[in-house]
Amino acid sequence: MNPEHPASWPWHPELLARPVPRYxxxxxxxxxxxxxxxxxxxxxxxxxxxxxxxxxxxxxxxxxxxxxxxxxxxxxxxxxxxxxxxxxxxxxxxxxxxxxxxxxxxxxxxxxxxxxxxxxxxxxxxxxxxxxxxxxxxxxxxxxxxxxxxxxxxxxxxxxxxxxxxxxxxxxxxxxxxxxxxxxxxxxxxxxxxxxxxxxxxxxxxxxxxxxxxxxxxxxxxxxxxxxxxxxxxxxxxxxxxxxxxxxxxxxxxxxxxxxxxxxxxxxxxxxxxxxxxxxxxxxxxxxxxxxxxxxxxxxxxxxxxxxxxxxxxxxxxxxxxxxGASAISAFPGALLQNEKNAGRYGMRIEAGQLATARGIIRRRPDRVRARAIERILCQGAADLSALPDLDRVRRALRPFELRDLIEWRAGVVQLTPPALPYSRAIAATLDPFRVENSGAFSNAV
Ligand code: SF4
CATH class of the missing domain: 3.80.30.20 (tm_1862 like domain)
Incomplete structure (x- = not known):
């Protein structure tokens, strides 16, 4: 992301009101x-x-x-x-x-x-x-x-x-x-x-x-x-x-x-x-x-x-x-998998000669496309969204950021402008279909 920033970060509380994950x-x-x-x-x-x-x-x-x-x-x-x-x-x-x-x-x-x-x-x-x-x-x-x-x-x-x-x-x-x-x-x-x-x-x-x-x-x-x-x-x-x-x-x-x-x-x-x-x-x-x-x-x-x-x-x-170890998460391109969180139950599984994974999610191709785009937004401040299956919905969700000059579009690529840095997580959350309804378990975006 371009490190040049305006004299003062622009404050748009309405864009940060929704708790979002750290991704x-x-x-x-x-x-x-x-x-x-x-x-x-x-x-x-x-x-x-x-x-x-x-x-x-x-x-x-x-x-x-x-x-x-x-x-x-x-x-x-x-x-x-x-x-x-x-x-x-x-x-x-x-x-x-x-x-x-x-x-x-x-x-x-x-x-x-x-x-x-x-x-x-x-x-x-x-x-x-x-x-x-x-x-x-x-x-x-x-x-x-x-x-x-x-x-x-x-x-x-x-x-x-x-x-x-x-x-x-x-x-x-x-x-x-x-x-x-x-x-x-x-x-x-x-x-x-x-x-x-x-x-x-x-x-x-x-x-x-x-x-x-x-x-x-x-x-x-x-x-x-x-x-x-x-x-x-x-x-x-x-x-x-x-x-x-x-x-x-x-x-x-x-x-x-x-x-x-x-x-x-x-x-x-x-x-x-x-x-x-x-x-x-x-x-x-x-x-x-x-x-x-x-x-x-x-x-x-x-x-x-x-x-x-x-x-x-x-x-x-x-x-x-x-x-x-207990609660540790493994990441494969096609799955995220977490060990038993409780150290006692983790120990019992391992002692019985079993792998300790208990929870997780299988990542299909659309999940992987979304995962990579979210990572790019957070790491590079830009991502090609053209392969997203719900691009129209995402464009609508990003409109408030666009109106405040926090993002620009170049064809299917969304580019965060320098003042958008503190809004990165909120921008990434627009790609997340799980967040459209449910946000109670997360923290403030800043
Ligand atoms: S309890 Fe304190 S020292 Fe332990 S992991 Fe949490 S922050 Fe770190």
Whole structure:
């Protein structure tokens, strides 16, 4: 997308009034139904030899649970439970590799959760070795999500030993007052120390996750967190709007909603982040990420090879993603398939020697056309919509954006104009036939 922006982002609240998905997949997980494990087994068995695959390993445990968090995670307070989960994950790695039937080439290994560093470093190394035994990981890029509150020198050694080159830190905000209001008290010293340890361990790319739309958060608070992020020289930054949906995420009931910023304040926060990071020399990536120009993510955005998957914007080009662990989602061109969400039920399935997939959706050709177009809108700011079966309906749905000069048409290609960046998700949602009726389960578009 053209990074040039007008003096101030134009505010059209009527275009952002409808909650929309983040579109880390299409169809979204809200459309998943019961599938059992058969589609997963058949997709694994049909993987062509030599086809690069990405792996995602989900660790659904954290040292402390943050009140805002919508992830599938629980407290890592019972060693036996964690050890049991690690064993099931090892079993699943072996089972999936056996079902593929050849030594699949892995281009990317992403560890997320929860907090992978809720594990003992030795457990992490053991799992990484199990992956290397089961797959060809000789050229794999390894990335790990890290909770700075629980990061230790021993973990730094484990990342170095496993040749981890990317780490994402949950930072959210540097403000102690706001940290208390969201149940994530995280002294700045822990972030500074974690960054120093990661650099020493040879990690090339460090991402900071930041949040706006937090209770009581002023533009000054956000600015302060952005300035600290830049001062600590984060290579990548993801800036998320907090979605307050306590009816869906009960732990958010502990957050006092009285002081939450309103829709326009959220919009201006996203704009502030955009302006600060681009002024500091970061390249905008998609609608909410930023990266230093030499970082692989910025290079992908510049060369128009940026992709979007369950981890957000990525330079990973693999068409197949295999999710391992409770609730992990696998993506094949023809299907999205999710493991049992509950760690106990997941463990029982694996212990019984079965693949753990429970839910998902089969993607027919029209779904794949739509998925690619949505991804293009979010990653490149333009998409050829001429193959959409409901192009007339989509054109009508896009008319309000066209009238406000946020999109232009060139034959069947829709092109977002520079001021359309904060409207990207809302524009993408017009392609989604599932959203015409149903939007209750999603967050504000900014
Ligand atoms: S550490 Fe991360 S995954 Fe764990 S509860 Fe907090 S935000 Fe959620």
């Amino acid at each position: 880390t997949s299409f169809p979204t997980a809200a459309e998943f139904g019961e599938t059992g494990a058969d589609p997963f087994a058949s997709n694994l068995a049909a993987l062509p030899e030599g086809e690069p695959v990405s792996l995602y390993l989900h660790i659904p445990y954290c040292h402390e649970i943050c009140w805002y968090c919508g992830c599938n995670t629980g407290a890592a307070n019972r060693r036996g439970r964690l050890a049991n989960y690690v064993q099931r994950l090892r079993d699943e790695i072996a089972l999936v590799a056996a079902t593929i039937g050849h030594r699949a080439r892995v281009s990317r290994i992403a560890w997320g959760g929860g907090s992978p560093n809720a594990l003992e470093p030795a457990q992490f190394i053991g799992l990484a070795e199990a992956v290397a035994d089961a797959f060809d990981t000789s050229s794999a890029v390894m990335s790990v999500e890290v909770d700075p509150r629980a990061f230790t020198p021993a973990w730094s050694d484990a990342l170095s030993e496993s040749r981890t080159s990317r780490v994402s830190l949950g930072v959210q905000t540097f403000s102690p007052t706001i940290q208390a209001a969201i149940g994530r008290v995280q002294p700045e010293a822990s972030i500074v120390q974690t960054v120093a340890l990661l650099r020493k361990a040879g990690v090339e790319s460090i991402n900071f996750d930041l949040m706006y739309g937090l209770p009581g958060q002023t533009p000054g608070d956000l600015r302060e967190s952005i300035d600290r992020t830049i001062a600590l020289s984060a290579d990548r930054v993801a800036v998320f709007g907090y979605a307050h949906v306590p009816h869906l995420i009960p732990r958010q009931r502990r957050i006092d909603a009285v002081n939450l910023p309103d829709a326009e304040q959220r919009f201006r926060s996203a704009e502030l982040a955009y302006r600060c990071f681009t002024a500091a020399g970061y390249a905008p990536v998609g609608f909410d990420h930023f990266a230093k120009p030499g970082d692989a993510l910025a290079i992908a955005a510049h060369s128009r090879t940026l992709r979007r998957n369950f981890q957000g914007f990525t330079e990973d080009s693999a068409e197949v993603l295999i999710g391992l």
